[in-house]
Amino acid sequence: MAILAIGSVAFDSIETLEGRRERCLGGSATYFSLAASFFTDVRIVAVVGEDFTEYEEARLTRRGIDTRGIERLPGKSFFWHGSYLEDMNVAHTLATELNVFETFSPKIPEVYRDSDFLFLGNIDPVLQASVREQLPNVRMVVGDTMNYWINDHRENLLKVLPQLDTLTINDGETRLLSGERNLMVAAQAVLAMGPKSLIVKHGEFGATAYFGEQAFAGGDENPAEHHSHHDTMPFRAPALPLSVIVDPTGAGDSFAGGFCGYLASLPKITPAAFRTAMFYGGVMGSFAVEHFGTERLEAITRAQIDERFAELKALSHLLD
Ligand code: AMP
Numbered sequence: 001m002a003i004l005a006i007g008s009v010a011f012d013s014i015e016t017l018e019g020r021r022e023r024c025l026g027g028s029a030t031y032f033s034l035a036a037s038f039f040t041d042v043r044i045v046a047v048v049g050e051d052f053t054e055y056e057e058a059r060l061t062r063r064g065i066d067t068r069g070i071e072r073l074p075g076k077s078f079f080w081h082g083s084y085l086e087d088m089n090v091a092h093t094l095a096t097e098l099n100v101f102e103t104f105s106p107k108i109p110e111v112y113r114d115s116d117f118l119f120l121g122n123i124d125p126v127l128q129a130s131v132r133e134q135l136p137n138v139r140m141v142v143g144d145t146m147n148y149w150i151n152d153h154r155e156n157l158l159k160v161l162p163q164l165d166t167l168t169i170n171d172g173e174t175r176l177l178s179g180e181r182n183l184m185v186a187a188q189a190v191l192a193m194g195p196k197s198l199i200v201k202h203g204e205f206g207a208t209a210y211f212g213e214q215a216f217a218g219g220d221e222n223p224a225e226h227h228s229h230h231d232t233m234p235f236r237a238p239a240l241p242l243s244v245i246v247d248p249t250g251a252g253d254s255f256a257g258g259f260c261g262y263l264a265s266l267p268k269i270t271p272a273a274f275r276t277a278m279f280y281g282g283v284m285g286s287f288a289v290e291h292f293g294t295e296r297l298e299a300i301t302r303a304q305i306d307e308r309f310a311e312l313k314a315l316s317h318l319l320d
Contacts (some may be wrong), residue, residue, distance in 0.1 A: 001264040002041040003111050005132045006031050007121020007144075007253070009046040009070060010078035013104075013291060015226050016088065018246045024293030027078060027221040028121035028144060031250035034297040035257025037063040038305055039277050040264040045069040045131060047104040049235040059298060060262075069109050073100040088248050089203030090172070097149060101127075108134045117264045119163070119256060122146050125156040132163045140269060141301065142166045142260050143195070145253065150176050162194030168256050170201045183208075187234075198240040199259070199278065201285075203253055207278055212264055231271035237278035240286040240312050253284040254297060258284030258305075276284045283308045 007029030011021050035044045048056075052072070060067050077270055078118040081095035107128055120128040120143035128143060142163040149157050150173060157177075161167060165188065171183055178189035183200065187210040190198050197215045201207045211232035259281035266273050283305055290296045 001116045002043060002112075002114070003036055003117040003119055003133065003260055003264050004043045004045060004069075004108070004115035004131075004138075005032050005036070005119040005121055007119070008078045009033060009044065009052065009264040010080055010245070011051065012079075012249060012293065013081040014201075014247055014249050015083040016247050016292075017084065017086075018244075019292070020248075021292040023079075024295075025059060026080065026293055028123065028253045029119075030060070030099045030294060031253035031288060031297070032119055032121055033060060034063055034294055035254040035288070036264070037065050037257075038263030038300075038302050039258070039261030039280070039286075040117075042066065043115060045106050045108060045112070047073055047100045047245065048078075049073060049100045049108075052077050053081055059294070063298070063302070067073060067110075069107075069112055071104070071107070074104070075100045082249065084248055087160040088245050089170075089205075091248065093148070097116050098124075102260055106131050106134075108125055112121045116140075119140070119260050120144065120160065121253060121256075122149070125149055125153055125160045128160045129163070132160070139287060140260075140263065142168060142256060144168050144256055147176055149174060158193060161190075164195040166199060166259075167195035168199040168201060168207075168259070169251065170203065170252060174198075174200050179229045184234075196230075197274075199281075201255060202239070203248065203251070204239050204242070204245065206282060207237050207255065209235045209237075209274065215271070216274075228315060234255050235278070236315050237275070237282050239282050239313065240308060240315065242286060242290065245289045246259045248289050249292075250288045250294065250297075254288035255281035255285040258282070267305065277311060279312050280305070280311055286312075 008027035010027030012026030079097040178186040207228035262280040
C-alpha cells in the first residue's frame with residue numbers, strides 16, 4: 001500500500017525553551033513522510049525552491065520516500081518561523097512565507113496514481129482540494145489544517161472537509177473551527193462539517209477520536225458486517241510522558257504519519273485498527289519532539305517504535 005502526501009516541504013526557524021535552530025528541514029509533508037516511511041511506501045507532492053538541495057532530498061530518499069513529485073521552482077522554499085514559550089503545546093507563528101507555494105499547482109505524477117491513501121497535509125485548502133479531485137478512488141483520505149487556514153481561508157477549507165475520511169487537528173483548532181469552547185460540543189460541530197471522523201490532538205496529553213455514523217461504512221466489502229455501538233464512541237489515546245521535550249514542531253504531522261502509515265500497512269480499516277493506529281501516531285509524535293526539527297525521526301529504528309508502542313499500551317493498561 002502506498003500513501004501520497006501533499007503538504008509543505010519547508011525550512012523552519014524554531015525557538016523553544018530548550019534553544020533555537022535556524023532553517024531546519026521541516027514542513028507538514030516532511031514530518032508526515034518521515035514518520036509514515038517506517039510502515040509503508042510514501043510519495044510526496046510538494047514544491048521547493050532553489051534552497052532545497054540534494055542534501056535535503058537525500059534525507060527523505062534515505063528513508064525510501066519517493067520524491068519524484070517534489071517540483072522545483074525558481075525562488076525560495078516555504079519558510080516558517082515559530083516559537084514556543086511557557087506552553088510547549090502552543091506554537092506562536094512569527095513568520096510564514098509561502099514563497100514557491102504561492103504559485104504552486106500540484107500535478108500528480110503518473111506513477112503516483114495507484115496510491116491507496118491520501119494525506120492532505122497542512123497547506124492551502126485549494127491545493128488540498130485539487131489533489132483530492134485528481135485521486136478520486138483512494139481508500140482513505142486524511143487531512144490536517146491549522147489556524148492560518150481556518151481564519152483566513154475558511155470558505156475553501158469548508159469545501160475540503162466533506163472530502164475527508166479523517167480530519168486531524170488540535171484542540172485549539174477544533175475550538176476555532178467550530179466556534180465552540182467545550183471540546184465535546186466543538187468536536188460534534190466539526191463532524192457536522194463533513195469529515196467521517198475527527199482526531200483532536202491534545203499535544204502532550206494524547207489525542208481523542210470522534211466518529212460520525214459513516215466512519216466505518218465506506219470500505220466494508222461485506223455490508224452484513226455491522227459494527228457495534230462501541231465502535232463509534234469517542235476514543236482517547238494517551239501520549240507517552242516524556243522527561244525531555246526539545247521542539248514540539250511536527251508532532252502533529254508525525255502523529256498523522258504514524259496513524260496513516262500503520263493503517264495503510266493493513267488490508268482493512270476496522271475500528272480496532274483505527275485505535276491501534278492512534279497509538280502508533282502517538283509514538284511517532286513522541287519521537288518527533290525529542291530533538292529539533294526532524295533529527296530524531298531520522299535516527300530511530302522500527303524496533304524502537306515497537307518498544308515505545310508497548311510502553312504506551314502499558315501506560316493505561318488496567319489490572320483486573
Ligand atoms: P505541526 O505538526 O503542526 O507542528 O507542523 C509543523 C510544520 O508545519 C512546520 O514544519 C511548518 O513548516 C509547517 N507549517 C507552519 N505553518 C504552515 C502553513 N501555514 N502552511 C503549511 N505548513 C505550515
